[in-house]
Amino acid sequence: MAKLHVSANINGEPTEFLCEPYETMLDVLRNELGLTGSKEGCGSGDCGACSITLDGRLVCSCLMLAAEGGEIRTIEGMAEGDTLHPLQQKFLELAALQCGICTPGVLIAAKSLLEQNPDPSETEVRFWLAGNLCRCTGYDKIVRAVLETAADMKEVSR
Amino acid sequence: MTEIGYLAPDTLDEAVGVYSAAGDKARVLAGGTDLLVQMRAGMVRPGLIVDIKKIAEMNIIEETVDGGFNVGAAVSGAVLAEDPRFGKVWPGVLEAINLIGSTQVQGRASAGGNLCNGSPAGDSVPAMIAAGATVTLQGPDGRRQMLVEEVPAGPGRTNLAPGEVLVNFTLPPRPQGSGDAYLRMIPRTEMDIAVVGCGVNLTIVDGVCTVARVALGAVAPTVRLVEAAADALIGSRLDPASLDAASAACRAACDPIDDKRGTIAYRIQVAGVLLKRTVGIAADRAGRA
Numbered sequence: 001m002a003k004l005h006v007s008a009n010i011n012g013e014p015t016e017f018l019c020e021p022y023e024t025m026l027d028v029l030r031n032e033l034g035l036t037g038s039k040e041g042c043g044s045g046d047c048g049a050c051s052i053t054l055d056g057r058l059v060c061s062c063l064m065l066a067a068e069g070g071e072i073r074t075i076e077g078m079a080e081g082d083t084l085h086p087l088q089q090k091f092l093e094l095a096a097l098q099c100g101i102c103t104p105g106v107l108i109a110a111k112s113l114l115e116q117n118p119d120p121s122e123t124e125v126r127f128w129l130a131g132n133l134c135r136c137t138g139y140d141k142i143v144r145a146v147l148e149t150a151a152d153m154k155e156v157s158r
Numbered sequence: 159m160t161e162i163g164y165l166a167p168d169t170l171d172e173a174v175g176v177y178s179a180a181g182d183k184a185r186v187l188a189g190g191t192d193l194l195v196q197m198r199a200g201m202v203r204p205g206l207i208v209d210i211k212k213i214a215e216m217n218i219i220e221e222t223v224d225g226g227f228n229v230g231a232a233v234s235g236a237v238l239a240e241d242p243r244f245g246k247v248w249p250g251v252l253e254a255i256n257l258i259g260s261t262q263v264q265g266r267a268s269a270g271g272n273l274c275n276g277s278p279a280g281d282s283v284p285a286m287i288a289a290g291a292t293v294t295l296q297g298p299d300g301r302r303q304m305l306v307e308e309v310p311a312g313p314g315r316t317n318l319a320p321g322e323v324l325v326n327f328t329l330p331p332r333p334q335g336s337g338d339a340y341l342r343m344i345p346r347t348e349m350d351i352a353v354v355g356c357g358v359n360l361t362i363v364d365g366v367c368t369v370a371r372v373a374l375g376a377v378a379p380t381v382r383l384v385e386a387a388a389d390a391l392i393g394s395r396l397d398p399a400s401l402d403a404a405s406a407a408c409r410a411a412c413d414p415i416d417d418k419r420g421t422i423a424y425r426i427q428v429a430g431v432l433l434k435r436t437v438g439i440a441a442d443r444a445g446r447a
Contacts, residue, residue: 057265
């Protein structure tokens with residue numbers, strides 16, 4: 001069977017690609033489009049390393065078919081040019097990462113949280129990020145970085 | 159990998175047409191949070207994937223004039239949680255659906271998929287059964303209704319006929335003084351599969367329980383409606399003796415497996431405990447005096 005021709009929008013850019021019907025969006029992002037920021041941890045929706053947003057909603061790119069298309073945002077679209085997103089900057093300042101495999105997914109998930117809830121409690125952060133596993137056990141720094149970013153962004157918008 | 163196709167029809171007629179024509183090699187794709195995992199594990203190798211998310215009817219959340227709800231089979235947990243009304247009317251059903259997986263999984267997973275996946279431990283299923291929900295199915299021979307408790311046939315199997323697609327859930331109107339709840343036992347706080355799940359739906363009038371439905375998950379090959387437990391509650395003031403009787407009925411309804419999540423004895427014991435706790439929450443929501 002011929003490959004499928006898919007039109008999507010990836011990080012604001014209209015993008016066309018060919019894929020097999022069974023390929024996941026994660027496969028296409030990494031292998032076809034060279035967007036290797038999204039990571040494959042488990043490949044079964046447990047670890048969150050492949051987190052992206054699809055039509056504005058947080059999803060695992062390993063659990064969607066590339067053929068579905070849609071409006072996709074990945075870690076590559078998070079910074080504006082050379083200017084890091086406040087979450088990215090804060091993660092650096094607080095060393096909220098060690099090996100970095102989970103970091104793109106954590107950042108995408110945290111950005112999605114702050115868009116929905118600009119002033120989350122620690123409990124809300126922990127529940128929202130429950131699907132992002134960090135095997136370096138850096139959760140405390142991650143949670144602190146998200147909370148401090150939220151506080152900073154609130155200060156800026158005031 | 160053998161030949162495989164992907165179709166995303168805009169209409170239900172078209173979806174049923176291609177799905178039924180492809181026979182048992184076809185799989186319906188809603189959120190994909192079970193299907194893609196099963197494909198990756200090699201458990202299923204679909205010849206055709208029919209994505210139902212582009213069909214308008216699969217995505218509706220509609221409060222009917224009589225106060226019931228229609229929820230499309232592909233509506234994700236996250237979308238349902240954002241509905242301003244659904245969670246107020248059916249908090250137990252909503253919390254059951256929202257317990258499934260992570261934030262990421264909630265962005266995709268649907269109650270329709272949870273039911274059709276056929277897991278005895280699916281969290282939304284006991285809550286839907288307790289709610290008295292029915293599903294609309296459409297197949298090559300047209301449409302029919304089925305009670306949710308009649309859908310599961312065994313682990314991974316349903317009573318849908320070949321070529322039939324689940325279209326939506328219909329939840330009945332609620333009398334004054336009604337409340338529902340769902341609790342599950344898991345060994346951790348998040349992101350796990352139920353060891354036991356319990357859905358309860360009550361109506362209370364002047365302190366007396368007039369309507370009750372109880373369903374248990376993960377304690378038998380299918381999710382079970384436990385009528386004996388409901389009978390023990392109906393007509394009572396939810397006093398300790400009635401709760402003990404309902405709890406015993408829940409334990410008696412269990413036919414569980416021993417596995418790494420829980421032993422047979424543990425699951426049976428927990429089913430009785432969860433019944434009491436779930437009734438407590440449902441009764442509070444019903445406005446118990």
